[in-house]
Amino acid sequence: MFKNSTLHAKLANEEITRPQPQPLPGQTADTPFMILGDERFGSSTFILRPYGGTFLTKKKKIFNYRHTRGRRFIECCFGILANKWAIFHRPLNVDLELAEDLVRVACLLHNFVRKRDGYKFEDTLTVQGFDEMPTNSTSGGRTANGIRDRFADYFVSEEGEVPWQDEKI
Numbered sequence: 786m787f788k789n790s791t792l793h794a795k796l797a798n799e800e801i802t803r804p805q806p807q808p809l810p811g812q813t814a815d816t817p818f819m820i821l822g823d824e825r826f827g828s829s830t831f832i833l834r835p836y837g838g839t840f841l842t843k844k845k846k847i848f849n850y851r852h853t854r855g856r857r858f859i860e861c862c863f864g865i866l867a868n869k870w871a872i873f874h875r876p877l878n879v880d881l882e883l884a885e886d887l888v889r890v891a892c893l894l895h896n897f898v899r900k901r902d903g904y905k906f907e908d909t910l911t912v913q914g915f916d917e918m919p920t921n922s923t924s925g926g927r928t929a930n931g932i933r934d935r936f937a938d939y940f941v942s943e944e945g946e947v948p949w950q951d952e953k954i
Contacts, residue, residue, distance in 0.1 A: 786881065787826060796831045803831070809935075811944030816935050821856045828929035833936065846954040848937035869895055
């Protein structure tokens with residue numbers, strides 16, 4: 786579905802301006818800004834996928850853990866949207882254009898209601914299934930894998946590690 790989207794086409798044709806690549810803290814090589822995707826996304830120079838397989842090295846497990854933590858943010862946002870608008874509790878049995886319109890309208894209505902009524906805690910409760918997402922994927926292109934390896938190296942370096950990551954893998 787993503788490969789057929791306008792967003793994918795514009796990213797692939799470089800019609801969307803992304804920030805210029807920059808070195809990660811403490812590093813010298815420029816690293817591009819990436820969109821985090823799960824194992825269902827194809828490898829590309831703008832989508833960062835988790836490592837696939839079951840017998841992963843510690844570095845790859847740490848990368849997958851950190852990657853999942855980043856992805857979880859948007860998944861929780863969708864969980865909030867689904868809690869507010871029950872239509873998203875099941876698969877949408879509509880064509881792609883209508884599905885895109887439904888998501889846009891739900892976001893607009895959510896923002897309108899939040900501005901009108903204020904923040905409501907019950908709207909932020911997550912939907913079952915968004916807590917722990919799988920991190921398996923298949924390997925992709927050489928360039929995409931090189932970018933992923935650069936992030937993985939950074940996450941196990943002194944500059945990029947976080948104190949709790951070893952106990953989470």
